[in-house]
Amino acid sequence: MIILGYWNLRGYGQSIRLLLEYLQVEYQDKLYHENGEEWFGTDKKNLNTNFPNLPYVIDGDVVVTESKVIPIYIIKKFKRFDLIGQNVDGSYNQNEITYLQLQEILKELLDKLEAQARIPSFKEEKEKIFNEQFNITFEKIKKQLGNQEYLLGNLTYVDLYFYEVLRNFQLFYPKIQIFTEYLKRIENIPQIKEYIQTKENKTFIFDSMKDKYYY
Known part of the structure; x- marks a missing residue:
């Protein structure tokens, strides 16, 4: 095991x-x-x-x-x-490059959120920060998603990673509705749905260190 x-x-x-x-x-x-x-x-x-x-x-x-x-x-x-992002037989597919790009972009997005949330003024300025720093990246991701169900058309690991990035953003921006249908789509995947309902870990890293973040 x-x-x-x-x-x-x-x-x-x-x-x-x-x-x-x-x-x-x-x-x-x-x-x-x-x-x-x-x-x-x-x-x-x-x-x-x-x-x-x-x-x-x-x-x-x-x-x-x-x-x-x-x-x-x-x-x-x-x-x-x-x-x-590869073909089912493991051979190269251009999606593999997009997959790697998205993974880096999402990691940078989450790192930037953590860095900003450590600044005392973040709580008062977070809407402004979202519009000036985060929304630009989200718009690019929205363009990549387009009318597809998932970021590369078919589900990949980067969708699961993006789901968790979005859940972290919801902690700081509960009133901002972004990728709501996409989130529901991930949560309705049968295996994921069962996990969420039965044994999902509810503690975010920001919850465990509330004294270091402002929200």
Whole structure:
């Protein structure tokens, strides 16, 4: 059984959980308490890799770390190459490049939100910040989505990642309605719907460090 190790919150582990749920892979969701005692005191030292970090995946003798790498390992292991924009046989498809571009754009978007939310004036100026900094990127993504159901036409891992980015934005901008139909579409995927209804981790990284963010 695959073991996914991460903090007891959503963060960089959540879209990986969604991927495993979508693929209906049996896995252990190994959760670490925020005090870090078990991770830093024991497991990090004993993780059989030169690059111990959270999240990690243990699959038999294989240990994979880093949130961008783990999905690639899982997708290739189960031969679902279409989930990273490739053809179903793993051969090259131009969508693979767009997939990588979107992944970087979304990571930058989330990083920018975190950086802005740490500034005390953010709470009072967040609508202005959204219009001047975030909305430009969202408009580009909206253009990419167009009339398609998913960002590359068919569902890929980047859709699951974008879903989690949007959920984080909802914490800070609950009144701004963006990609509402898209969010519902992801949430209505049967495997994802069941996960949300039964065992979804409800704690966002921003919730766990409220003293550091302004919203």
